[in-house]
Amino acid sequence: MARRGGELEAFIAFLGGLLAAGLAALTMAGVGLAARPTPALRTAAMVTLGAIWLxxxxxxxLRLKPRIRP
Known part of the structure; x- marks a missing residue:
């Protein structure tokens, strides 16, 4: 029986994106402790985190989505 829908793949992809954004946020927080970020830099960091997650x-x-074969 073939599984359809892609819910599992979507959930795994969501968690992968969350993990990558979390690791990037921790790195940015570490850099922020060494140098005081400006408000513009904080905004750029938030945009970057969103872009990484997406x-x-x-x-x-797209890598996990099953390919349809004829």
């Missing part, structure tokens, strides 16, 4: 989530999902 990119990793989409990439992982």
């Amino acid at each position: 990119t990793v989530t989409t990439t992982v999902y």
Whole structure:
């Protein structure tokens, strides 16, 4: 029986994106302790984290999504 829907793949991709964004946030927090970030730099960091999360989530999902074979 073939499984359809892709819910498991979507959940795994979401968690992968969350993990990547979390690791990037920890790295940015460590750098922020060494140098005082400006408000503009904080905004750029938030945009970067969002971009990392979206990119990793989409990439992982597309890699896990089963291919339809004729």
